Amino acid sequence: MAAVGLVAVIGATAAVTAALVSGPDQPVTEAKSRAAASTSPATEEVAEETPEETPEETPQETYNETPGSDDFSLRLKTTHRQCFGSAGCSITVEPNLSYLGLLSLDPEKTVSITYEIHGDGSGPIIETMELTNSTHLTYRPSTLSTASSTTKVSAKVTDVEVSE
Numbered sequence: 599m600a601a602v603g604l605v606a607v608i609g610a611t612a613a614v615t616a617a618l619v620s621g622p623d624q625p626v627t628e629a630k631s632r633a634a635a636s637t638s639p640a641t642e643e644v645a646e647e648t649p650e651e652t653p654e655e656t657p658q659e660t661y662n663e664t665p666g667s668d669d670f671s672l673r674l675k676t677t678h679r680q681c682f683g684s685a686g687c688s689i690t691v692e693p694n695l696s697y698l699g700l701l702s703l704d705p706e707k708t709v710s711i712t713y714e715i716h717g718d719g720s721g722p723i724i725e726t727m728e729l730t731n732s733t734h735l736t737y738r739p740s741t742l743s744t745a746s747s748t749t750k751v752s753a754k755v756t757d758v759e760v761s762e
Contacts, residue, residue, distance in 0.1 A: 662703055667758055672753045672755050674692070675693075691742070693737050695727070705733075708729070714753065715742065
């Protein structure tokens with residue numbers, strides 16, 4: 599602030615000196631303009647503070663670091679079915695997984711997805727599959743026995759864990 603005051607004093611002195619030296623016949627508008635400009639420091643500072651252009655940064659991809667069970671949809675694909683009349687059926691199923699999240703999964707991390715299969719005569723079956731590189735799914739087909747041929751088999755994701 600002291601520097602701004604000093605500039606204003608110097609500008610005003612220059613205007614008075616120009617008026618005395620030039621005499622009544624000489625215009626002094628240029629000197630008055632400099633004095634007026636130097637007495638309004640906010641105008642100068644705003645003019646000097648233009649935003650500098652920053653080099654464009656490479657955008658970093660944002661990943662879903664903590665996907666949850668709601669980020670996945672799971673259906674079962676029946677790969678084998680053998681029914682025994684009133685004794686029910688023996689069914690082999692494989693998971694058909696879909697990712698529903700808005701952000702991509704980190705391809706450098708492994709996602710373990712635990713799911714529960716309903717429809718087996720003995721109760722729910724719990725399985726876990728692993729998703730690596732965001733595209734490679736590793737799982738074991740599940741075999742279950744249903745109480746009848748009309749039993750609906752379904753699955754639901756119950757837990758998701760992310761590891762390095």
